[in-house]
Amino acid sequence: MSLNTLSDVLGPAYRGGYAVAGLVVLGWEDARAFVEAAEAEGAPVILQAGPGCRAHTPLPILAAMFRTLADDAAVPVVAHLDHGYSREECVAAIDAGFTSVMFDGSRKPLQQNIEETAAIVELARSAGVSSEGEIGFVGYAAGEGSAATDPEEARLFAEATQVDAMAVSVGNVHLKESADVTIDFAAIRAIEAVTRVPLVIHGASGVPPETRTALARTTAVCKFNIGTELRKCFGTALREAVNRDPARFDRNAILSETTAPVRQAARNAIRAIAAVRETGAESAGCEGVDTKSTHGERTAHSHAGKSA
Numbered sequence: 001m002s003l004n005t006l007s008d009v010l011g012p013a014y015r016g017g018y019a020v021a022g023l024v025v026l027g028w029e030d031a032r033a034f035v036e037a038a039e040a041e042g043a044p045v046i047l048q049a050g051p052g053c054r055a056h057t058p059l060p061i062l063a064a065m066f067r068t069l070a071d072d073a074a075v076p077v078v079a080h081l082d083h084g085y086s087r088e089e090c091v092a093a094i095d096a097g098f099t100s101v102m103f104d105g106s107r108k109p110l111q112q113n114i115e116e117t118a119a120i121v122e123l124a125r126s127a128g129v130s131s132e133g134e135i136g137f138v139g140y141a142a143g144e145g146s147a148a149t150d151p152e153e154a155r156l157f158a159e160a161t162q163v164d165a166m167a168v169s170v171g172n173v174h175l176k177e178s179a180d181v182t183i184d185f186a187a188i189r190a191i192e193a194v195t196r197v198p199l200v201i202h203g204a205s206g207v208p209p210e211t212r213t214a215l216a217r218t219t220a221v222c223k224f225n226i227g228t229e230l231r232k233c234f235g236t237a238l239r240e241a242v243n244r245d246p247a248r249f250d251r252n253a254i255l256s257e258t259t260a261p262v263r264q265a266a267r268n269a270i271r272a273i274a275a276v277r278e279t280g281a282e283s284a285g286c287e288g289v290d291t292k293s294t295h296g297e298r299t300a301h302s303h304a305g306k307s308a
């Protein structure tokens with residue numbers, strides 16, 4: 001049994017100078033591959049059910065799937081609701097057995113975001129569940145623009161809501177298909193100078209792997225949400241598997257060929273931010289997220305938040 005809450009895995013990451021991957025799940029095949037990747041890397045993992053996933057598969061099924069994978073996993077697994085937009089959604093997730101919920105009030109006025117998030121935090125905590133909130137607004141590639149997180153608002157938000165993790169907007173953007181955004185390290189320093197909450201970077205697919213490594217090791221960023229690059233890997237592998245044999249129609253046979261590439265892509269993503277280990281593992285990227293070069297840089301920084 002290795003089902004954990006978000007607090008269980010982010011506390012050690014905050015203190016230890018590393019981060020945990022929040023991998024965006026769309027179904028059984030990728031969820032299973034993500035847990036296998038985490039086991040291979042000896043790292044905890046956060047399985048995330050976002051709005052797209054929930055529109056396809058009912059929440060109780062996702063909860064059962066995540067919990068079943070966690071039960072058999074050799075590493076800590078968190079069952080996380082990503083971007084819950086209402087109290088009802090968060091309640092449904094908690095009732096279904098998720099161990100962590102994100103309430104996203106980032107499109108709402110500050111005071112409303114604070115009040116509604118605080119209510120979810122209280123509710124979740126009474127059920128033994130962790131919570132994540134968002135301050136500022138992380139925009140979408142070819143969609144809504146971002147609103148950078150204001151450090152003073154972040155301080156207020158963290159203090160008033162008591163969230164276990166806080167998503168911030170510091171140059172990161174959702175749904176980026178290339179890893180080329182510039183992260184505002186000065187903004188992160190300003191935020192972590194006035195809070196002690198583990199920070200979350202949504203849209204990590206757009207953040208260069210070496211930047212993720214630097215953030216994991218030297219800042220209070222303890223969770224990276226990674227979806228797009230893994231979806232691209234899955235989609236590419238699936239397309240190849242379908243086209244490989246036009247006579248094949250058994251979908252489980254076709255889908256089985258997505259496992260190895262998705263597992264490898266997830267391993268690369270996890271390794272770039274995980275606690276430094278002495279064993280060097282091989283990597284052969286699916287979508288070119290090869291972290292071998294950064295893996296060798298053993299910096300001994302701990303999070304600034306730890307000593308602040």
Ligand SMILES: [Zn+2]
Pocket residue numbers: 083138174202203225
């Ligand atoms: Zn997000």
